Amino acid sequence: MNQIYYIETDATHESNFVFDIPQGHPCWLLVITKTPAQFWVNGHLKEYPAHCAVLYEAHQKIYYRACGGQYVNDWLRFSSDETYISKATLPFGVPFALDDPEYCSKLFELLIVEHNFNRDYKESSVDCLLRTLFNKLLESYHHEGFRAQYYNLLKLRTAIQTNPGEHWTVSKMAQSLQLSAGYLQSIYKKTFGISCIEDVINSRIRLAKEYLLHNTLSIAEVAFHCGYHNVEHFCRQFKQFTGLTPGKFQVTNRNLPADSN
Known part of the structure; x- marks a missing residue:
């Protein structure tokens, strides 16, 4: 108590x-x-x-x-x-x-x-x-490792996962933390076990799954909301990470929670 x-x-x-x-x-x-x-x-x-x-x-x-x-x-x-x-x-x-x-x-x-x-x-x-x-x-x-930078890295990762549709680039992320692009990529991967760009893509794909399964947006609208300005690029990347095109994923998994795929 x-x-x-x-x-x-x-x-x-x-x-x-x-x-x-x-x-x-x-x-x-x-x-x-x-x-x-x-x-x-x-x-x-x-x-x-x-x-x-x-x-x-x-x-x-x-x-x-x-x-x-x-x-x-x-x-x-x-x-x-x-x-x-x-x-x-x-x-x-x-x-x-x-x-x-x-x-x-x-x-x-x-x-x-x-x-x-x-x-x-x-x-x-x-x-x-x-x-x-x-x-x-x-x-x-x-916690061991990059204690001085960890809080700022955590804030960056939170921003990425909260707003994956933003225009994220390594140079933009590095500039926000006043680090070189190479150093950011090194410490980000060492801290979280994933590169910053992979984190962006994973967050976008996760958001896309949510839209595809629980929204009435078209595939083009889903792509735009997830930060893609080219529908073909979105479809290729989605299939690369899920094994299915957005349309096929939507039809196959409509009645399943997005996080089960």
Whole structure:
């Protein structure tokens, strides 16, 4: 069972802010920074960049402060006997970088809503959100590789999969991340196991299947909505990835969910 005592997002403090509790809280404290900050870690004051998470267990010394300017964070003080928290393989009192801080901040916002309103399924909703939040913390902590670029790569991949019909090119994607085209292709493939252009094509084909099976658009209209300006090219690429032409796929699978093909 989880109990939230207080939760806040975008808590803003002046440059002289210091949070110092030598004996710690009698419960858990989770802090996610949105600006650089200094933390007391292993007997020393160390500076950490923005978008770090730090989890304090009960009665653990807590000390952090602003770092040269305004300090902003999300924070959560809570108790829990859930093993996904008590047995989580996360460090206590040691900040680590978040892969997707925007996603975590949205989870904080949802937790605030659930905490502040006594809805019928409040307890289970809070549990689901906390489980998701701790999954994201674990993913970040155990993630290896291109940590500095990972968040931007994740945003790019989300944009591709959300809007596959956009005019995506390697040069355009690389420019958006201020990387060379060759370097983007290298780290994208190493990070996600697929090239950025393959991701674009897969996303377009997935969207095309949805339109073909659950819409009344013509094949030409489907091609246009999926980012193709040449119907013949769309048909060739669709068949290359599915083994069927769009028309044949539509006739054969009309009564099946698109993701089963």
